[in-house]
Amino acid sequence: MNQAATILVIDDEPQIRKFLRISLSSQGYKVLEAGTGTEGLSQAALNKPDLLVLDLGLPDMDGQDVLAQFREWSAVPVLVLSVRASEGEKVRALDSGANDYVTKPFGIQEFLARIRALLRQAPETGQVDSALVIGPLTIDLAYRRVLLDSVEVALTRKEYAVLAQLARHPGRVITQQQLLKDIWGPTHVDDTHYLRIVVGHLRQKLADDPAAPRFIVTEAGVGYRLVES
Template sequence: MTSVLVVEDDDAIRAAVRRGLSDRGYAVAVAATGMAGLEHVIAEQPQTVLLDLGLPDVSGLTLISMIRAASAVPIIVITAQDDDPTMVKALDAGADDYVVKPFGTDQVAARIRAVLRRGGRSSDPSEPIRVGELVIDERARTASLAGDPLDLARKEFDLLLALANRAGEVVTKRELLSEVWQQAYGGADRTVDVHLSWLRRKLGETAAQPRYLISVRGVGVRLVDPGAEQAGAEGDA
């Protein structure tokens, strides 16, 4: 079971994150202040830290440096501050990822899995993910469609897995660049577009006639169960 420390002074957000991650099988500890969080990191050595920047006793940016001096634990910043200078300062201080509030628990869980993969740590991948007739096995790094294996390149698989981890949700190209290509705050959207095109081809669909990969203009893409989408469309008709 992956252990996560949530350092967040807002009671409601702290409780919601704890509940959401616990429901997904994580062992979650919480701290309402920066120094309590630092003490927990040193004593308990969690596998991931979720860290708010607006803490009551110490700057979150300072705390990142303090944690980094004591531990190599992955740090994911969770904050309402979405300006580029703050993002850059957090990453330069030693943060591994940066998530802007409000966010969904599935997004945070995906970020946790991503930083653990990059660090070579076990993130307790769950059973294969099933979306319609599509099956993605993270542990074996295999995927199949209607029982037929898909011959996916490494980045194609990583892209499919990132979308499968948030099936039904719109995932932005910026988020995909961060998780799949580790280009958190830069990089070309064209990289994502090209790989989506290749992935669509292997799923037997096109952008003009999509089944699993639905583009949302100006936002991103979502992975869906075609059968569920069709049933929903008929129900709305």
């Protein structure tokens, strides 16, 4: 990754953003800024940065939730920069997909070295397309919206979770057990009727005929897959 990399700083403290903007710009990086989690996710979706610097104490949503939503559709490096120094917070962030964790106050030279290390390790195609289009159906993972013929479809939390999981792996079969484990939890891997009900509701809302599916295909006895765009 070259020195022209774009870095998005999501932090609610203007003085921290200014300090990081000056420090990172002096190293040749392009710097984007956001003061809230919602704005940060929007900036990430629109501008596709090469790395995120993420504070956890944001005014509108917890940074851990920002990280979880971002990881639904992007694999670019995330460096958490936070006053939260507990081991539990660090473990949770790293388990949720953060690549590094730096506590405030911090030394700028070490911070810049960690940025360089993350950019060296980053895959060239870490940023994936946040929106999947299958004919008249659009699944926007960044904004958590589903459109059919340009009209937004109202989905329940579980319905969206199932569709989003399939959308992250278009054309690939996701087993019933994997969907149940990821969405309902490991104690529900045998509750296949939960999944059948949700998929049935999804098909109704997407006008998807199970006998001749346009979107969701059932692989009998195995699981489901979303047709490729």
